[in-house]
Amino acid sequence: MILTVTLNTALDITYRVRSLRPHASHRVSDVIERPGGKGVNVARVLAALGHEVTATGFAGGATGQVLRGHLSATPGVTDALVPIAGATRRTIAVVDDLSGDTTQLNEPGPQISPTEWGLFLDRYEELLAPASAVALSGSLPPGVPVGAYAGLIRTARAFGVPVLLDTSGEPLRRGVAARPDIIKPNSDELAELTGSHEPLRATQDARRRGAHAVVASLGPEGLLAATPEGRWHATPPARIHGNPTGAGDSAVAGLLSGLVERLPWPDRLARAVALSAATVRAPAAGEFDVAAYEELVGRVAVNGVVSAA
Amino acid sequence: MILTVTLNTALDITYRVRSLRPHASHRVSDVIERPGGKGVNVARVLAALGHEVTATGFAGGATGQVLRGHLSATPGVTDALVPIAGATRRTIAVVDDLSGDTTQLNEPGPQISPTEWGLFLDRYEELLAPASAVALSGSLPPGVPVGAYAGLIRTARAFGVPVLLDTSGEPLRRGVAARPDIIKPNSDELAELTGSHEPLRATQDARRRGAHAVVASLGPEGLLAATPEGRWHATPPARIHGNPTGAGDSAVAGLLSGLVERLPWPDRLARAVALSAATVRAPAAGEFDVAAYEELVGRVAVNGVVSAA
Numbered sequence: 001m002i003l004t005v006t007l008n009t010a011l012d013i014t015y016r017v018r019s020l021r022p023h024a025s026h027r028v029s030d031v032i033e034r035p036g037g038k039g040v041n042v043a044r045v046l047a048a049l050g051h052e053v054t055a056t057g058f059a060g061g062a063t064g065q066v067l068r069g070h071l072s073a074t075p076g077v078t079d080a081l082v083p084i085a086g087a088t089r090r091t092i093a094v095v096d097d098l099s100g101d102t103t104q105l106n107e108p109g110p111q112i113s114p115t116e117w118g119l120f121l122d123r124y125e126e127l128l129a130p131a132s133a134v135a136l137s138g139s140l141p142p143g144v145p146v147g148a149y150a151g152l153i154r155t156a157r158a159f160g161v162p163v164l165l166d167t168s169g170e171p172l173r174r175g176v177a178a179r180p181d182i183i184k185p186n187s188d189e190l191a192e193l194t195g196s197h198e199p200l201r202a203t204q205d206a207r208r209r210g211a212h213a214v215v216a217s218l219g220p221e222g223l224l225a226a227t228p229e230g231r232w233h234a235t236p237p238a239r240i241h242g243n244p245t246g247a248g249d250s251a252v253a254g255l256l257s258g259l260v261e262r263l264p265w266p267d268r269l270a271r272a273v274a275l276s277a278a279t280v281r282a283p284a285a286g287e288f289d290v291a292a293y294e295e296l297v298g299r300v301a302v303n304g305v306v307s308a309a
Numbered sequence: 310m311i312l313t314v315t316l317n318t319a320l321d322i323t324y325r326v327r328s329l330r331p332h333a334s335h336r337v338s339d340v341i342e343r344p345g346g347k348g349v350n351v352a353r354v355l356a357a358l359g360h361e362v363t364a365t366g367f368a369g370g371a372t373g374q375v376l377r378g379h380l381s382a383t384p385g386v387t388d389a390l391v392p393i394a395g396a397t398r399r400t401i402a403v404v405d406d407l408s409g410d411t412t413q414l415n416e417p418g419p420q421i422s423p424t425e426w427g428l429f430l431d432r433y434e435e436l437l438a439p440a441s442a443v444a445l446s447g448s449l450p451p452g453v454p455v456g457a458y459a460g461l462i463r464t465a466r467a468f469g470v471p472v473l474l475d476t477s478g479e480p481l482r483r484g485v486a487a488r489p490d491i492i493k494p495n496s497d498e499l500a501e502l503t504g505s506h507e508p509l510r511a512t513q514d515a516r517r518r519g520a521h522a523v524v525a526s527l528g529p530e531g532l533l534a535a536t537p538e539g540r541w542h543a544t545p546p547a548r549i550h551g552n553p554t555g556a557g558d559s560a561v562a563g564l565l566s567g568l569v570e571r572l573p574w575p576d577r578l579a580r581a582v583a584l585s586a587a588t589v590r591a592p593a594a595g596e597f598d599v600a601a602y603e604e605l606v607g608r609v610a611v612n613g614v615v616s617a618a
Contacts, residue, residue: 013399015414020331022405025413062375090322092401094414096331104334105324105403 001078002046002256003131003161005124005152006039006057008109008141009081011067014093014284020103029097032284035070036091038166039137041246045253045275045288047076051260056080056127058120058141060110061087080127082120086110089141093245102243109141117144124152128159132260135252136175137166149175162259165211166252168192176210182259183211184252190216199224200305203231213265215255215272217248222273222300227265230304234269237299242280250275250288270300310387311355311565312440312470314433314461315348315366317418317450318390320376323402323593329412338406341593344379345400347475348446350555354562354584354597356385360569365389365436367429367450369419370396389436391429395419398450402554411552418450426453433461437468441569444561445484446475458484471568474520475561477501485519491568492520493561499525508533509614512540522574524564524581526557531582531609536574539613543578546608551589559584559597579609 016030035044043055059067059081067088071079089107096102112120128134134156136149145151149171156163157179164182165175168189176183176193183206185193193209196202203214203226213227222235251272258268278293325339344353352364368376368390376397380388398416405411421429437443443465445458454460458480465472466488473491474484477498485492485502492515494502502518505511512523512535522536531544560581567577587602 015416017414020412022329022331022412023408023410026415028414028416031416062371066371092414099332101332103329103331105326105337105401106335107324107337107340 001052003134004039004043004055005136006037008139009037010091011063012036012091019096019098035067038249041249042135042253043077045250054078054080058084060084064088084116112143131161133162135164147174150178153178153180179210182213184215186217234273234302236277240277240280247276247279250279266302273300310361312443313348313352313364314445315346317448318346319398319400320372321345321400328405328407344376347558350558351444351562352386354559363387363389367393369393373397393425421452440470442471444473456483459487462487462489488519491522493524495526543582543611545586549586549589556585556588559588575611582609
């Protein structure tokens with residue numbers, strides 16, 4: 001079983017409007033609701049790849065109930081979310097029919113009490129015992145200590161469970177120091193962590209800070225990986241058009257499934273890039289197009305990178 | 310008891326952002342949720358004025374449950390909403406911190422089945438018997454016949470209950486022909502109904518089409534009323550700055566409470582204008598500032614209008 005942790009789950013709502021104009025009134029033509037938060041997206045992609053997944057984190061309020069209802073309808077995903085008094089946040093993605101561009105509105109997360117955080121830590125240890133790998137994804141809700149991920153990484157390491165961290169800012173900085181097996185920052189997150197805007201230099205630097213492997217997502221340029229086994233740049237066969245929401249989470253699912261299946265790094269990266277591209281191409285945000293994935297996975301170019309600047 | 314009918318209730322959500330920029334990502338700093346739909350707003354203002362109110366219409370799904378939870382916490386309002394299989398719509402108002410301007414996103418309403426519509430009609434007749442007045446407010450959700458308001462007006466008249474209609478487009482056109490006691494269109498709705506952009510001429514024309522009294526809301530210019538007892542223009546003492554959301558619903562509450570209390574028309578209009586202005590001035594959309602109302606109500610100018618162009 002692969003464990004995904006989403007401390008700041010969300011009810012993701014997608015609206016279609018003709019064209020968003022500030023300070024005007026808009027009739028929404030289409031409403032899609034799905035369970036969200038980065039780790040929940042990872043869980044759904046892992047389940048679609050045939051892995052058994054358990055999703056933990058927090059959920060509460062009417063929005064949390066709706067989220068759990070959607071999750072219970074997702075085959076292959078076991079709901080192990082910890083109930084809280086606060087209400088799960090909503091995110092609203094407003095997609096323009098004319099341009100296809102998306103405007104995002106993200107509610108802040110609910111306040112987590114010390115008791116709720118303690119209940120989560122107990123649940124996390126119970127769930128780690130049978131886990132083959134764990135993904136820690138996304139932002140921290142108010143009330144969760146900024147060093148939370150660092151603690152969760154140390155616990156996973158104590159259980160001998162490989163751990164992937166996908167977050168940003170101070171939680172990422174502290175998490176890296178706890179020596180996670182993989183981090184998957186995007187270019188901005190990596191630059192913020194290392195101070196370098198040169199991806200090759202920055203991935204090397206992030207490894208020196210404690211991450212065993214660093215897989216930087218470079219958007220349409222694919223993935224750049226610095227690992228103990230070598231360095232690679234994996235690129236999709238063509239520029240993919242569509243909605244990039246959830247593409248990074250699909251990459252995480254590709255990396256984790258490849259780790260659990262003991263694939264060599266180049267195969268993990270090819271899978272991650274193909275899943276990412278198939279997510280961009282899917283009509284609904286955060287879903288992936290299975291046919292596109294299968295067509296793309298053999299066509300991803302994975303090239304060794306010889307020298308770090 | 311005053312009855313309010315809201316066929317398209319809503320869970321109204323207000324977000325504060327620094328400044329809404331299309332195709333960017335925004336962190337919402339503040340989330341306010343309140344029960345909405347125009348008739349529900351009318352009910353809340355009537356209750357705040359000390360009237361006993363019953364709110365009917367439709368509610369369903371998780372959003373409907375949240376709406377009913379908020380409503381049950383509103384003193385003076387009795388929840389007589391009819392449960393439906395579909396989910397109550399959400400409306401999102403995004404308020405810019407910098408400019409104070411609002412961007413509105415309105416979900417379409419849920420589909421109402423013929424059985425649900427039949428259950429509502431039974432409930433409506435039960436509720437009319439003890440009612441002293443009824444307000445029919447807002448748009449029709451999918452599945453409700455376009456002549457719905459016309460039928461509800463005829464039923465109210467058969468029960469001898471005075472009825473106010475506040476809607477737009479074809480439901481307004483058909484409703485007017487059923488001879489409601491009062492309609493409260495805004496300038497655009499009135500122009501659409503009558504074909505005239507000249508408010509005085511248009512209010513007279515709307516009376517000829519069947520409305521006993523027409524109270525046109527002219528935004529910051531106040532209210533223009535054409536009634537069997539005379540014609541008046543009621544204007545606030547000063548230009549009021551703020552959020553106009555719900556101002557029209559507060560005006561309806563002013564008119565209906567004045568009708569039930571058998572106030573002369575000029576007093577009803579003064580109350581409606583003061584409530585409207587106090588709603589624009591309140592910090593939360595659709596609330597009204599009681600102190601502002603009490604300060605303003607004696608300062609509204611109500612002038613007789615001598616001639617219709």
